[in-house]
Amino acid sequence: MFWVFLLVLLLTRPPTPVIVSLGPPQTVYSEHPIVGVHTRLTDEVEEWKIKRSLQMVRQMGAGWIVEFFPWAYYHAVDGGIAWGRPDMIIGHAHTQGLQVIARIGLTPEWARPSDTPLTYLDETAYDDFAEFAARFAERYHGRVSHMIIGNEPNLSYEWGYRLTTPDDYASLLEVVYPAIKAANPNMVVLAGALAPTLEPAGSPWGLNDLEYLAQLYEAGAADYFDGLAVHAYGLTFPATADPAPDILNFRRVELVRQVMEEYGDADTKIYITETGWNDHPRWTMAVRPALRIQYTLDAFAYAEENWPYVEMMALWVLRFPAPTRSFMDYYTLVTPEFVTKPIYTAVQEYTGN
Amino acid sequence: MALVWVALLLAACRGQEDAWQRVQETGVLKVGLDPTYPPFEAADANGVFGLDVDLANALAVDLGVQTEFVLFGYDGLYDALATGQVDVLISALVVAPERTKDFAYSTPYFNAGEILIVRQDEENIVRMEDLHGRTLAVELGALGHVEATSWAKRLPTLTIVPYQTADEALTAVTNHEADAALVDAISGRLFLRQTDGLKRTAVPITVEPFAIVTRIADRQLLEQINRSLTALENNGQLDEITQQWLGK
Numbered sequence: 001m002f003w004v005f006l007l008v009l010l011l012t013r014p015p016t017p018v019i020v021s022l023g024p025p026q027t028v029y030s031e032h033p034i035v036g037v038h039t040r041l042t043d044e045v046e047e048w049k050i051k052r053s054l055q056m057v058r059q060m061g062a063g064w065i066v067e068f069f070p071w072a073y074y075h076a077v078d079g080g081i082a083w084g085r086p087d088m089i090i091g092h093a094h095t096q097g098l099q100v101i102a103r104i105g106l107t108p109e110w111a112r113p114s115d116t117p118l119t120y121l122d123e124t125a126y127d128d129f130a131e132f133a134a135r136f137a138e139r140y141h142g143r144v145s146h147m148i149i150g151n152e153p154n155l156s157y158e159w160g161y162r163l164t165t166p167d168d169y170a171s172l173l174e175v176v177y178p179a180i181k182a183a184n185p186n187m188v189v190l191a192g193a194l195a196p197t198l199e200p201a202g203s204p205w206g207l208n209d210l211e212y213l214a215q216l217y218e219a220g221a222a223d224y225f226d227g228l229a230v231h232a233y234g235l236t237f238p239a240t241a242d243p244a245p246d247i248l249n250f251r252r253v254e255l256v257r258q259v260m261e262e263y264g265d266a267d268t269k270i271y272i273t274e275t276g277w278n279d280h281p282r283w284t285m286a287v288r289p290a291l292r293i294q295y296t297l298d299a300f301a302y303a304e305e306n307w308p309y310v311e312m313m314a315l316w317v318l319r320f321p322a323p324t325r326s327f328m329d330y331y332t333l334v335t336p337e338f339v340t341k342p343i344y345t346a347v348q349e350y351t352g353n
Numbered sequence: 354m355a356l357v358w359v360a361l362l363l364a365a366c367r368g369q370e371d372a373w374q375r376v377q378e379t380g381v382l383k384v385g386l387d388p389t390y391p392p393f394e395a396a397d398a399n400g401v402f403g404l405d406v407d408l409a410n411a412l413a414v415d416l417g418v419q420t421e422f423v424l425f426g427y428d429g430l431y432d433a434l435a436t437g438q439v440d441v442l443i444s445a446l447v448v449a450p451e452r453t454k455d456f457a458y459s460t461p462y463f464n465a466g467e468i469l470i471v472r473q474d475e476e477n478i479v480r481m482e483d484l485h486g487r488t489l490a491v492e493l494g495a496l497g498h499v500e501a502t503s504w505a506k507r508l509p510t511l512t513i514v515p516y517q518t519a520d521e522a523l524t525a526v527t528n529h530e531a532d533a534a535l536v537d538a539i540s541g542r543l544f545l546r547q548t549d550g551l552k553r554t555a556v557p558i559t560v561e562p563f564a565i566v567t568r569i570a571d572r573q574l575l576e577q578i579n580r581s582l583t584a585l586e587n588n589g590q591l592d593e594i595t596q597q598w599l600g601k
Contacts, residue, residue, distance in 0.1 A: 289493060290518065
């Protein structure tokens with residue numbers, strides 16, 4: 001009977017938790033400091049995988065990460081903020097010597113009307129969002145250097161399935177920017193990140209990024225951001241393909257820059273917080289894996305040589321916690337099982353690691 | 354009033370009925386596909402064609418119904434099935450365990466995983482373990498390259514040579530620059546169809562199963578499809594269709 005009891009006890013006891021320590025502080029070695037990568041650690045459950053991911057970022061020679069910290073996940077209606085997850089992610093990133101660009105967004109249920117999606121944020125909640133942003137900026141002083149306010153506000157999907165209006169986003173920046181600066185004057189506040197799109201005015205899906213940016217300046221937003229985040233996907237075009245207003249390719253960044261200069265904002269830096277090529281075997285916007293590698297390295301070289309106004313470029317995306325079984329898997333540099341893809345190795349060699 | 358209730362009840366029951374009932378009633382199997390993936394599916398002015406199209410038609414004959422092909426973009430396929438726009442998806446779709454809450458997969462009809470291709474006279478390379486001291490050609494950056502890199506940790510004497518395309522990797526075997534090539538089954542078989550002197554080894558190296566997809570609730574339809582697939586496999590028709598589009 002004793003043995004049966006012992007067996008039951010052994011079989012039913014919870015597994016011993018894995019203890020993960022931060023480890024000693026590390027530094028990133030890179031011959032190309034422009035190189036960064038977007039991580040998806042918010043979706044990652046296990047701490048050791050978060051640590052491993054960030055080690056791999058460092059070992060690849062990327063000095064920057066862009067990571068998403070959803071407001072909706074942390075901020076309770078009573079004002080309490082669950083800092084555990086961001087503390088863990090930012091702690092590991094800091095230990096690995098990585099510069100963190102934190103993207104914040106997604107509205108808690110209590111801060112938006114019922115039956116609205118997570119991306120819905122209207123002016124009634126701007127102050128609440130600003131409070132969260134300020135507390136985030138204050139808490140991570142010295143560990144998070146940049147914050148992006150929202151994501152792709154020129155797409156209706158990212159704007160609560162409403163018509164996207166630069167005026168609204170300008171108003172949001174006007175509330176959030178001073179709150180962050182008051183909490184942490186060193187925080188670099190990024191607007192955007194604008195999604196590359198050709199959608200015309202009045203489209204239910206979004207608004208052309210160039211037009212949106214011009215209207216953002218018209219709305220007086222220039223005083224409320226320190227840098228502009230943009231997304232620059234190459235799709236099927238080589239990295240060096242000429243830009244044109246009616247084409248979405250990597251060098252569309254130059255057209256974005258033109259708008260900034262036209263509005264007298266040439267001193268403001270651009271941060272490419274998502275970029276890359278896809279090598280899915282059948283997605284029509286993908287290229288072969290060898291071309292993906294070549295275009296990616298060409299893009300870094302081109303940006304370094306020609307775009308002094310670009311501070312960093314983050315490849316979308318290091319890794320997903322689990323396969324998506326879609327074309328998105330073919331943007332990754334590392335498999336969910338932490339097997340490196342040749343593009344990871346190519347970037348690693350490029351940075352001199 | 355009672356009649357209204359009966360009508361509503363019947364309508365509700367109808368909403369839950371297995372798609373197989375409707376397929377039988379209408380005599381039409383609605384097949385969703387994305388016609389941008391030759392040789393599995395493509396389209397021209399005359400309509401859709403490819404391995405999956407032939408397979409769908411063969412299944413329909415066995416089921417005693419007719420096919421109606423409905424075209425979607427790759428990313429819209431599952432939504433089209435979920436919203437009842439089609440009965441099945443036959444579009445070179447890989448079994449995705451994450452989707453099995455909402456969808457069911459048939460018995461796989463093709464393995465698109467990585468295969469080893471060697472010269473016709475090569476008798477000593479059958480599986481990856483046989484590549485000690487050998488040179489392996491791969492497509493740079495492709496899944497075969499990733500798989501080969503993993504194997505290189507176990508086989509330190511293995512030399513991996515990446516080429517820009519799968520065809521170039523396979524040509525390297527023909528030219529004796531490499532002893533074998535590790536490529537996906539589709540690229541490999543298409544190359545073998547037009548090139549003499551090479552063969553694929555019997556054992557696939559990785560598994561990437563293509564299967565037919567139904568809604569999870571349509572159990573009878575899935576059973577019928579699996580039964581038909583088995584019949585096509587047993588009578589050699591599945592092999593015939595596969596060989597017609599991909600070679601032996």
